[in-house]
Amino acid sequence: MPNLKELSKKKVRFTGGHRMCAGCGAPMVVNWILKALDDDERAVISNATGCLEVSTCLYPYTSWKDSWVHTAFENAAATCSGTEAAFKALKKKDLLMESISS
Amino acid sequence: MAKRVSLSGNEAVAFGMKQINPDVVAAFPITPSTEVPQYFSQFVANGEVDTEFVAVESEHSAMSACIGAAAAGGRVMTATASAGLALMWEMLYVGASMRLPMVLAVTNRALSGPINIHNDHSDTMGARDSGWIQLYGESAQEAYDNLIQAIRIGEHKDVQLPVMVCYDGFITSHAVENLEMLDDEEVKKFVGVKREAPFALIGQDPVSMGPLDLPNHYFEHKRLQAEAMKNAKKVILEIAAEYEKLTGRKYGFFEEYKMEDAEAAIVVINSTAGTAKFVVDNLRAQGKKVGLIKIRVFRPFPAEELAEALKNVKAVAVMDKADSFSAAGGPLFAEVRSAMYGRADGKIVTNYIYGLGGRDVTTTQIEKVYADLFNAIETGKYEVYNYLGVRE
Numbered sequence: 001m002p003n004l005k006e007l008s009k010k011k012v013r014f015t016g017g018h019r020m021c022a023g024c025g026a027p028m029v030v031n032w033i034l035k036a037l038d039d040d041e042r043a044v045i046s047n048a049t050g051c052l053e054v055s056t057c058l059y060p061y062t063s064w065k066d067s068w069v070h071t072a073f074e075n076a077a078a079t080c081s082g083t084e085a086a087f088k089a090l091k092k093k094d095l096l097m098e099s100i101s102s
Numbered sequence: 103m104a105k106r107v108s109l110s111g112n113e114a115v116a117f118g119m120k121q122i123n124p125d126v127v128a129a130f131p132i133t134p135s136t137e138v139p140q141y142f143s144q145f146v147a148n149g150e151v152d153t154e155f156v157a158v159e160s161e162h163s164a165m166s167a168c169i170g171a172a173a174a175g176g177r178v179m180t181a182t183a184s185a186g187l188a189l190m191w192e193m194l195y196v197g198a199s200m201r202l203p204m205v206l207a208v209t210n211r212a213l214s215g216p217i218n219i220h221n222d223h224s225d226t227m228g229a230r231d232s233g234w235i236q237l238y239g240e241s242a243q244e245a246y247d248n249l250i251q252a253i254r255i256g257e258h259k260d261v262q263l264p265v266m267v268c269y270d271g272f273i274t275s276h277a278v279e280n281l282e283m284l285d286d287e288e289v290k291k292f293v294g295v296k297r298e299a300p301f302a303l304i305g306q307d308p309v310s311m312g313p314l315d316l317p318n319h320y321f322e323h324k325r326l327q328a329e330a331m332k333n334a335k336k337v338i339l340e341i342a343a344e345y346e347k348l349t350g351r352k353y354g355f356f357e358e359y360k361m362e363d364a365e366a367a368i369v370v371i372n373s374t375a376g377t378a379k380f381v382v383d384n385l386r387a388q389g390k391k392v393g394l395i396k397i398r399v400f401r402p403f404p405a406e407e408l409a410e411a412l413k414n415v416k417a418v419a420v421m422d423k424a425d426s427f428s429a430a431g432g433p434l435f436a437e438v439r440s441a442m443y444g445r446a447d448g449k450i451v452t453n454y455i456y457g458l459g460g461r462d463v464t465t466t467q468i469e470k471v472y473a474d475l476f477n478a479i480e481t482g483k484y485e486v487y488n489y490l491g492v493r494e
């Protein structure tokens with residue numbers, strides 16, 4: 001497992017300039033969670049309604065460098081299960097682009 | 103080559119879905135729609151489709167998963183009825199406003215309460231302003247044909263909206279009828295292999311979907327959504343013309359039955375049109391000038407075209423298989439009468455709420471509606487709001 005020093009060198013996938021309160025712990029948590037990804041990987045992030053959601057993707061701005069989806073309050077996991085299913089199906093049908101086929 | 107088959111409405115829809123071979127189906131069973139996901143999950147288990155089937159814990163999750171899959175760029179289908187549709191409610195609006203094409207087969211069933219498993223239109227009529235295109239069909243054939251066309255309508259670049267394909271619970275969903283199905287290859291060619299998705303979570307570039315949209319942008323987005331629904335009118339006719347070339351079966355916004363010289367007409371949705379056509383034929387044989395309009399497309403509502411079709415009648419009865427409890431008539435009535443205002447003025451326009459909770463509608467009752475209309479034409483006296491076949 002990489003140590004903190006190594007993790008801090010990984011790509012930042014969540015940019016500043018969002019509207020979370022100064023000093024809020026959530027953006028830092030997001031940043032560190034996203035370090036679980038390898039730098040060449042792409043993620044789809046499903047976000048429930050809440051501070052993190054309304055403050056980080058306020059039309060026409062977004063803080064998310066990966067694909068990100070918000071639908072409602074109670075169903076971030078259900079939404080993501082559909083996205084995952086679509087990924088599997090498109091892969092099976094060989095309809096994914098090279099760059100995102102893993 | 104097309105083949106003749108005998109199938110129930112639900113089977114026709116499930117086989118249609120198999121031919122479409124969507125990327126994702128996320129569904130939860132509910133009577134009388136259950137067979138659709140049941141048959142389809144068998145196709146998945148048997149490897150007859152490439153679809154990923156997501157077995158969810160509720161209809162809310164079913165629609166959420168469909169939205170997640172459509173946002174990813176997949177071609178998505180599901181099915182439900184009644185309370186299942188009601189549980190999807192919140193997500194119906196979200197899916198439409200995200201401009202995600204999806205196809206939802208609804209077997210129309212009365213909405214609780216009291217709980218009732220039989221057919222009326224209270225479920226989809228309640229969802230009429232959710233931003234979904236709504237197609238209705240009288241028979242298994244029409245449910246099948248609408249389903250195939252729905253894929254193309256919703257995915258059209260000028261539309262990008264979800265589509266409900268509605269047919270009557272039990273009456274159409276469970277009765278076995280003869281119909282004509284296209285070949286698998288013909289369907290494949292008609293719908294294409296991959297959905298056009300201008301923006302997708304799994305696409306060329308990362309994208310954020312479902313942002314917070316405050317007063318300086320929200321209104322413009324809703325306006326664009328309204329424009330897409332307007333565009334759908336043209337697209338629905340284009341797709342219908344293409345489908346007619348393939349099948350010989352003609353579809354429009356509504357079907358006009360013996361309307362050329364009709365003095366008294368009824369406007370009706372779904373399977374009751376079959377019963378009503380029988381009555382029209384009988385009354386025509388007696389020399390009575392009667393006709394019928396059966397609505398196929400309720401959203402977008404073909405207001406101008408309907409007014410044009412009704413401009414020569416003297417009296418029209420609008421039949422609602424759902425009450426809106428507005429104390430001013432059912433939903434179809436409100437829209438038809440409003441469509442006629444300023445375009446087909448001076449007509450007698452009445453409303454009949456009928457068949458709630460699956461109450462049978464008989465030929466005698468429909469004869470009575472026409473008799474009421476002729477009586478109204480003669481005497482000028484009539485009730486605007488009526489309930490048909492209820493014990494008062």
Ligand code: SF4
Nearest residue numbers: 020021024025026051
């Ligand atoms: S959770 Fe929300 S309210 Fe609390 S500090 Fe963070 S941004 Fe501010």
